[in-house]
Every structure is written in C-alpha cells, then in structure tokens.
Amino acid sequence: MSLSFLSPYAALAGLVGGLALLALRASRRRSARVEAQLRLDPPRRSSFLLDLGLIVAVAGLLALAAAQPVVSATASTEGREGAEVIVVVDITRSMLARRAATEPTRLERAQQIGKELRAGVPDIRVGLASLTDRILPHLFPTLSANAFTATIDRAIGIERPPPDRTAQRATSIGAIEDLGRANFFEQDSQRRLAVVITDGETIPVEFGRLSSRLDEGRVNTLFVHVWREDERIFESGGSPPGGLYRPDMTAPRDLRRIAGALDGAVFAEAEVPELIAAVQGQLGTGPLVGQARELQSRELAPYLVVFSALPLLLLLWRRNA
Numbered sequence: 001m002s003l004s005f006l007s008p009y010a011a012l013a014g015l016v017g018g019l020a021l022l023a024l025r026a027s028r029r030r031s032a033r034v035e036a037q038l039r040l041d042p043p044r045r046s047s048f049l050l051d052l053g054l055i056v057a058v059a060g061l062l063a064l065a066a067a068q069p070v071v072s073a074t075a076s077t078e079g080r081e082g083a084e085v086i087v088v089v090d091i092t093r094s095m096l097a098r099r100a101a102t103e104p105t106r107l108e109r110a111q112q113i114g115k116e117l118r119a120g121v122p123d124i125r126v127g128l129a130s131l132t133d134r135i136l137p138h139l140f141p142t143l144s145a146n147a148f149t150a151t152i153d154r155a156i157g158i159e160r161p162p163p164d165r166t167a168q169r170a171t172s173i174g175a176i177e178d179l180g181r182a183n184f185f186e187q188d189s190q191r192r193l194a195v196v197i198t199d200g201e202t203i204p205v206e207f208g209r210l211s212s213r214l215d216e217g218r219v220n221t222l223f224v225h226v227w228r229e230d231e232r233i234f235e236s237g238g239s240p241p242g243g244l245y246r247p248d249m250t251a252p253r254d255l256r257r258i259a260g261a262l263d264g265a266v267f268a269e270a271e272v273p274e275l276i277a278a279v280q281g282q283l284g285t286g287p288l289v290g291q292a293r294e295l296q297s298r299e300l301a302p303y304l305v306v307f308s309a310l311p312l313l314l315l316l317w318r319r320n321a
Contacts, residue, residue, distance in 0.1 A: 054311040058315070071297065084124070086184055088131050090131045091107065172203050201227075220263075
C-alpha cells in the first residue's frame with residue numbers, strides 16, 4: 001500500500017489557519033484586559049489550548065484534503081474464464097447529434113452506457129472497439145475497469161480514426177463481421193458477445209454474409225440504439241444546427257432488422273439494466289478464478305473534508321456556549 005498526493009503544493013492553503021490562530025490570540029488578549037478590569041478569574045489555560053488544537057485540526061485536515069491524497073494498493077482480480085464482451089461504439093459524425101446544444105451528444109450517451117455496462121459485469125473481461133465503415137480495437141477484453149474507463153473517455157471520439165468512406169453516411173454495421181475473423185477475442189473463449197452502441201444510421205448490410213461470419217467466430221450480438229428523431233448536429237459554440245444532417249427515420253427499423261437477422265436484440269438508451277441482464281444471460285454462469293493483479297486506488301479528500309467538520313462544529317459550539 002502506498003500514499004501519494006495529486007496536488008501537494010495545494011496543502012499550502014492550510015496556512016490560512018495561521019490567520020485564525022492570530023485572531024484567537026488577539027481575542028484572548030482583549031479578553032484578558034477586560035477580565036483584569038472587572039477582576040474576573042481568567043479561563044483555564046486548557047480551554048485556550050483546546051481551541052488552539054481545534055483550529056489546527058481543521059486547518060490541517062483541509063490542507064491534507066487540498067493536497068488530494070490517494071491510497072493505492074495492488075489487489076488480485078477474479079473473473080470468469082471463457083467469457084468475453086466487446087463493446088463496439090459508433091464514432092461516425094452522426095453521433096454528434098443531440099436535441100439541444102446544452103444536452104449530451106449521442107456519443108457521450110453511448111460512452112456512459114458503455115461504462116454502466118462495464119460496471120454491471122465486473123467479473124467478465126470486457127474490451128472496446130470503434131465502428132465507422134470498419135471496426136478497430138482500442139482495448140482487448142480485460143477485467144480492469146480502470147483501463148476500460150480511461151480508454152472509452154480518452155480514445156473514443158468522433159472520427160478518431162476517420163472512416164475510409166467520403167460519403168455523408170459512413171456507418172457500416174456490417175463491418176462488425178470482422179469480430180468473427182480477426183483476433184478480437186481470446187482463442188480459448190467459449191462465450192463471445194459484442195454489444196454494439198450505435199444510432200443505427202447505416203449503409204445497407206448483407207445479412208447473410210454478416211450472420212455467417214459472426215457464426216464462424218461464435219460471436220453473439222446485442223444492440224443499443226442511441227437515437228432520437230428530433231436531434232440535430234450543432235456547430236461549435238452552440239450555433240444553430242446546419243442543414244446537412246437530418247436523422248434517418250428508417251434507422252429504428254433497420255437496426256431491428258439487423259438484430260433479427262443475427263438472433264440478437266435491440267435495447268433503448270433507458271434500458272441499461274435490461275441490457276446488463278441480457279449480457280449476463282448470454283454469458284451464463286461459471287466459477288471465478290484469479291486472472292490478474294490491478295492497482296486500485298481511493299481518494300481520501302472527501303473523507304478528510306467530512307472529518308474536518310467535526311472539530312469545526314465543536315469549536316463553534318464552544319464559542320457560542
């Protein structure tokens with residue numbers, strides 16, 4: 001186990017507590033003069049030291065919180081053998097569409113769905129790929145939730161990389177046929193599942209060829225439709241949408257036809273719990289075995305802020321008592 005600080009110099013904010021100590025000292029001197037004039041017994045020195053200690057505690061805890069301490073430790077991870085999932089995210093330009101400039105895009109919603117799915121099957125190796133008119137791997141199936149989250153946040157973006165096609169519509173769901181031929185999955189994995197998150201605005205698909213290729217690779221499929229009929233692509237800065245893009249009203253029907261040809265299913269954006277249940281049902285059950293070791297970390301700043309409230313409340317209570 002190790003302790004590190006993400007922003008150690010921010011701990012200098014704790015020096016503000018020195019101002020509180022000076023204020024306490026000045027207040028104590030004024031009180032001593034009044035007590036002497038009125039011939040009152042001064043408070044016990046222990047009372048002053050307690051107030052001093054409470055101020056130091058509050059300042060110290062907040063200084064540590066500002067430094068953002070993180071505790072890290074390496075732990076073994078257990079997972080299912082022979083079961084893998086590839087999350088395929090559509091990254092074509094139409095995934096920029098949204099209802100308003102202040103709302104998340106289709107791609108941002110797809111990324112969130114992918115992360116929720118990853119969290120819902122912690123004992124399954126999950127990988128990540130992007131889809132345009134071709135499918136490219138970004139992360140091979142792994143138990144590491146940290147690796148998946150970092151990859152989907154940092155590597156997945158609109159047309160990164162761009163499609164080979166120059167036509168307005170670049171999505172080709174038929175490209176997922178490569179999942180059955182290329183080495184996206186481990187050779188010894190018995191249960192293989194692809195979860196395709198797309199708006200469904202695809203060029204025509206050869207159903208027979210796609211089904212045959214996926215069957216050869218023993219790959220089952222599920223689809224998540226990230227699409228609304230009243231969405232538009234907004235220019236940078238939130239300016240009114242341009243006139244080149246209009247949602248394809250046949251997308252829901254086309255995606256259902258593709259899923260039906262592959263004996264799969266289509267889920268709406270709001271059906272993530274149902275999606276997770278379907279993934280678990282497709283992969284079945286099995287014993288867990290140790291497969292890897294992963295660095296796990298926990299940020300301590302939120303706990304330190306909460307703990308700092310305790311001496312602060314006690315100090316306020318004493319001052320007002």
